[in-house]
Structures are given as structure tokens and as C-alpha cells.
Amino acid sequence: MNNISYMAIIANNALIKRLIEQSSVFEPIVLRSATSIQMLLESEELFPDIILLDVETCNNNVSSEIKSLQDMGYTGPIILISPEKLSYPPPIVQLRRPFRLNDLSELIEFCLSKAAPSRQPTLRICDDLTEKEAAIFNRLLQDTGRSVEKSKLLQEIWGYGPEISTRTLETHIHRLRRKIDTDTTHEWSLTTSDDGYQLVKKKR
Numbered sequence: 655m656n657n658i659s660y661m662a663i664i665a666n667n668a669l670i671k672r673l674i675e676q677s678s679v680f681e682p683i684v685l686r687s688a689t690s691i692q693m694l695l696e697s698e699e700l701f702p703d704i705i706l707l708d709v710e711t712c713n714n715n716v717s718s719e720i721k722s723l724q725d726m727g728y729t730g731p732i733i734l735i736s737p738e739k740l741s742y743p744p745p746i747v748q749l750r751r752p753f754r755l756n757d758l759s760e761l762i763e764f765c766l767s768k769a770a771p772s773r774q775p776t777l778r779i780c781d782d783l784t785e786k787e788a789a790i791f792n793r794l795l796q797d798t799g800r801s802v803e804k805s806k807l808l809q810e811i812w813g814y815g816p817e818i819s820t821r822t823l824e825t826h827i828h829r830l831r832r833k834i835d836t837d838t839t840h841e842w843s844l845t846t847s848d849d850g851y852q853l854v855k856k857k858r
Contacts, residue, residue: 659766662694663687665708677792678785679755685792691719701728704765709736731765745769787830794853801847827851
């Protein structure tokens with residue numbers, strides 16, 4: 655996949671954490687997450703290019719939840735994660751649980767290759783981010799407009815506990831901010847709060 659795409663993950667926190675931690679498998683896809691379809695619909699973000707939907711979040715009514723997405727105008731592919739066989743017409747496909755991340759990555763690539771080009775702009779990140787910079791960006795994007803604590807970033811990106819003292823995060827944040835700020839076409843700005851960092855939309 656050469657172009658950056660936007661995928662929404664609707665799943666329980668454990669699966670979201672697993673996929674976010676292994677986000678490099680899905681590059682150059684930007685990941686967003688929600689624990690319910692309602693949360694996704696209530697967000698102010700544009701529709702994603704593809705949705706990964708764990709049926710466990712659908713309150714035993716998968717068809718109704720899919721219809722709520724489609725009624726709101728979403729027409730892109732949906733990958734359903736389920737332990738049981740399901741049957742839905744394209745662009746809805748199923749991935750049986752348990753699954754390997756490489757299988758999911760290949761299915762995402764297949765779905766995006768078959769999907770019609772989106773008429774809505776997708777999120778864009780700089781092309782020259784390192785793996786860790788992209789991981790930080792993706793994590794901050796999960797809480798757009800809200801500050802993510804430094805300790806949480808160190809734990810989720812590097813696996814560092816509170817007993818470890820390091821300037822690694824600050825160094826990566828400095829480099830990430832410089833790349834974003836020097837890219838005049840970039841829509842995001844990285845700001846610092848008392849306890850962490852956050853992404854906010856640039857004023858045009």
C-alpha cells in the first residue's frame with residue numbers, strides 16, 4: 655500500500671492495545687480506535703477508509719450495528735472479527751478468531767485495493783517518520799485534542815516502567831514536532847501540556 659489510509663478499530667481494549675502495539679505491521683495505515691460503533695459515530699473525525707469491527711462490541715446484533723454505520727453514510731469495507739462463520743455481502747468480509755497479524759494486514763491490503771477511492775480526505779502524516787515517531791503520532795491520534803501522559807507513552811511505545819529515567823521520549827517528540835511544523839501541508843500541530851503531549855488541528 656503506497657498511500658496513507660485511515661483505519662478505525664472498534665474492539666475491546668485488549669485487542670486495541672495489541673494492534674496499537676504492533677502498528678508497524680500495518681504501516682502506512684493510521685490507526686484510530688473506539689470501543690463501540692456509537693463512539694465512532696459521535697466523533698468529529700471523517701469516516702475512515704476501512705473499519706475493523708470486533709463482533710463482541712455489537713451487543714449480539716451485528717446486522718443492526720453495520721446498518722447504523724451505513725445509514726450514516728459509510729460505504730467502505732468492514733472486516734468483521736468473529737470466532738463463528740458469518741455471511742455478509744461485500745465490502746464486508748470476515749476474519750476468524752484467532753488470527754495472525756500478517757493475515758489481518760494482507761486482508762486489509764486486499765480490501766483497500768478493491769475499495770472505491772474515498773471522496774473524503776484522509777488523514778495525512780509526514781512521509782519520513784521513523785518507526786517510533788510514527789508510533790507516537792498514531793498513539794496521540796487516538797486521543798486527538800486530549801493530552802497523553804508522558805508515562806503512558808513511555809509504557810506503550812517502549813515498554814518502560816515508572817522506575818526508568820530517560821530523555822528518549824523528549825528527543826523523539828522534538829524530532830516529530832520539527833517534521834510536522836516544517837511540512838506546510840500538514841494539518842496537525844503537536845503541543846506540550848504539563849503532563850504530556852497532544853495533537854491539535856492547525857488553524858488555517
